[in-house]
Amino acid sequence: MCGIVGYVGDSEALPILLSSLERLEYRGYDSAGVALIENGEIFVQKEVGKIRELVKSLWGKSSKAHCGIGHTRWATHGVPSFENAHPHLDPSKSFAIVHNGIIENYKELKEELINQGHIFTSQTDTEVIVHLISKYYEGDLLEAVRKTIELLKGAFAFAVITKYEPDRIIGVKQGSPLVIGVGENENFLASDIPAILPYTKQIIVLDDKEIVDITKSSISIYDFDGMIKTKHSMFVPWDIVSAEKSGYKHFMLKEIYEQPRVISDTVRGFLSEGISFPFDIKAINRIVMSACGSSYNASLIGKYLIERYAKIPVEVGYASEQRYEDIPIDENTLFIAISQSGETADTRFAAQYAKDNGAKLLSIVNVVGSSLDRESDYTLYTHAGPEIGVAATKTFTAQIAVLYGLAAFMGYERGSMTYEEYSNKIDKLAHIPSKIEDFLQNTDLNGGVYSELSSAKNAIYLGRGLSFPIALEGALKLKEISYIHAEGYAAGEMKHGPIALIDENMPVVFIAPKDKLYEKAISNIEEVLARKAKLIVIGNASDQHLKDISKHFIGIPDLDEEDLYPILSVVPLQLIAYEVANRLGLDVDQPRNLAKTVTVE
Ligand code: AGP
Secondary structure, eight states: OOEEEEEEESSOHHHHHHHHHHTTGGGOOSEEEEEEEETTEEEEEEEESSHHHHHHHTTTOOOOOOEEEEEEEOOSSSOSOTTTSSOEEOTTSOEEEEEEEEETTHHHHHHHHHHTTOOOOOSOSHHHHHHHHHHHOSSOHHHHHHHHHTTOOEEEEEEEEETTSTTOEEEEEESSOOEEEEOSSEEEEESSGGGTTTTOSEEEEOOTTEEEEEOSSOEEEEETTSOEEOOOOEEOOOOHHHHHTTTOSSHHHHHHHTHHHHHHHHHHHHHHHOOOOSSOGGGOOEEEEEEOHHHHHHHHHHHHHHHHHHOOOEEEEEHHHHTTSOOOOOTTEEEEEEESSSOOHHHHHHHHHHHHTTOEEEEEESSTTOHHHHHSSEEEEOOOOOOOSSSOSHHHHHHHHHHHHHHHHHHHHTTSSOHHHHHHHHHHHHTHHHHHHHHHHTOOTTSHHHHHHHTOSEEEEEEOTTHHHHHHHHHHHHHHHHOOEEEEEEGGGGGGTGGGGOSTTOEEEEEEOSSTTHHHHHHHHHHHHHTTOEEEEEEETTOHHHHHHOSEEEEEOOOSOGGGHHHHHHHHHHHHHHHHHHHTTOOSSSOTTOOSSOOOO
16 A cells, blocks of 8 residues: 655645655555656656655755655565655656556566566566556657556556646546545645645545546546546545544554455455465475464464365464474475564564574565565565554454465465366455455444443453454454453363353353354354353354344355355454444554564563
């Protein structure tokens, strides 16, 4: 998730671009840059690091440019570096582009351009776009952009300028956000409203498959077929802080609602990057997974999926425990470290122990260029963008999406799954975002379940099979932001002791989707009901029986791939934790005692 901005108008562009970028830093901050049209040429300045590094590098630069674009990067293709920072230029330095999104087919487009003699300077997918625009330019930037986007697959929001048309910016919106700020003798483009709110509250939100052609005194919007579209601006009453949260009260709630897009981006990234292990996956006879917190809970999901699809034995451990144990590891062990930050000390140390003992190290991280990324033999990325809330939400579901794809890929590579079965799994995964969207659009935070738990001192979360790690994750979410003691447990294990805890005062949250263990879950639910627990069920919305026997019931959409229920069933648990903490008036985004990334033991 990157941030793009554009300005054309009577004022100097540079200070506007820089301050706009600062208000987009929450979208990504591993490098930043600006491109300005001045004296008939394109001036570009880029820096690795936060916006302040870019501001420092431009200190004292006086620019009379009235048209320019800017970018703050959250790396998806290519590590954070000067070469990969945006804006990107075509070889003739006559066109500049800033982009947010993922071009799925960039590799084949790049290969074709290289065969035609194009020379690239970065590893990014974005650079392909500006090469194509330059190739198709015959005097009209809009026309060149239209020809280019016909070739692009994936998600993209970009802004492009050319020295040949110094007072014009063309923007395109497909899958990633883009808004227009309407000013007096000036107009703005940005990934998100906060960037431009200090300059105008009149905003036009672009929809997918729209192109915008802006000058200081005109805004024209077209569809991808070139038909003009009429769109009206809206007045946005927000202040900057609420705008960064897109109007949500907390970043955590915003990030819960971002999950449909995040899963789409993660699947896109997974498909566009593909998987090419630098080791023989067939030689692997054992997998050890290592993580902390929510990433540990995601690892447990990975264990179930990899064992089911790839038939390799998988051991999962808390990184903080593993690093002090002599885990048997050799060159036929694949060590999978999962960490959204890529900086968790416990996980990094466990990974280092594994590498020192000959294991192949595969990591799943959300931050490209993080320590764990750089220390791994191979990395798969979640494309969740920066997660501001301390409680993991979108990064957790993105991890499960990657693990699901990885398990299916391993199954195919090792011959326990046909290519058709593999691609069918990926196709089912690609449909999950709409299911999450359906659920979120039909959810209200007024149900009795929230007051039930807000007044509780303890709670038990139960699940079987793939729902067991989700029970752990739901309990962790409640604990860490509402400070209510909650325990996640394997439902079948309750009768071996913990069921003694259950009485009419104990809320029990049971995750029971219609999967292969549903009947077993029903039996466990009967055991819980027999002890008069306050039963809260997360189940299929079509499940009338569970609705009838639950004190509170939250329904999730039916899926035709039961192994994907974890991505869906965790969302109501995230909302439960959020709303309970919110009602208790607690600091949802920054709970007491916690840090977003634990870089110490
Ligand atoms: C989860 O909500 C917590 N923020 C915490 O448990 C977190 O998952 C854990 O610290 C691991 O972080 P990582 O994924 O960045 O390694």
